[in-house]
Amino acid sequence: GQQLNQSPQSMFIQEGEDVSMNCTSSSIFNTWLWYKQEPGEGPVLLIALYKAGELTSNGRLTAQFGITRKDSFLNISASIPSDVGIYFCAGPQSNYQLIWGAGTKLIIKP
C-alpha cells in the first residue's frame, strides 16, 4: 500500500535559523497537505498543494509539490519559538481518507 516517508524525524535548531523537511511517497499523489500539531491539540492545516511543481507560501512557511508527484518539501524561514511542534505531511488515499507521514518534531534550542 501507499506509504509516506517523512524526514528528518526531529530537528534541533537555533531561533532564527531556516528549517527544511521533506516527505516522499512510494506512489503518486494529486494533493499534498502539510499540518502542524502542538502538544495536546489536533493537527492544523498549514498549506495545501494541488499541482506538480506548485510552490505555495503561508507567511514564513513555503511548501513545494515535487515535479514527480512523489515528494513534497516544507521550509520555514527565520524560525521563532512558536514554530515548535510536530509537522506532518499527508496525502489522500481516497476522496475522504488521508495517509500521514510519521512527523518531523521541531525543537528550538534554548
Place this chain on the structure above:
Amino acid sequence: GAGVSQSPSNKVTEKGKDVELRCDPISGHTALYWYRQSLGQGLEFLIYFQGNSAPDKSGLPSDRFSAERTGGSVSTLTIQRTQQEDSAVYLCASSSQGTNYGYTFGSGTRLTVV
C-alpha cells in the same frame, strides 16, 4: 459549536474494560472522521461517517472497535475489552463536504490502558 469537541480529554482504564469516546463535530459538518495516533507515529484512519452512515469501516483494527453517529451530529467510538496496544490518542475531525482538506480536528482523547 465553534470547534470539534472531544471528551474525555484523558482516560485511564484497566485492561479488559470497555471505553466510550465522544466527538461533537462542528455544527453543520456532514462528514466525521476518527483517527488514531500512537506515540511517535502519524495518524491512522479508523472510520468515516457521511451523515449517520459509515461507508468505510475498514480502518477499525478489530471487532472490539465500533462507532456510531446519531442525528448527523455526535459520534461515539467504543472499544470493548481494551488491550494495552489500544493506548493512543484518538482524534476526531469533521468537514462540511467530506473532502480531504477541509478537516478540522478536535484535541483528541488520550487513552491509557493499564
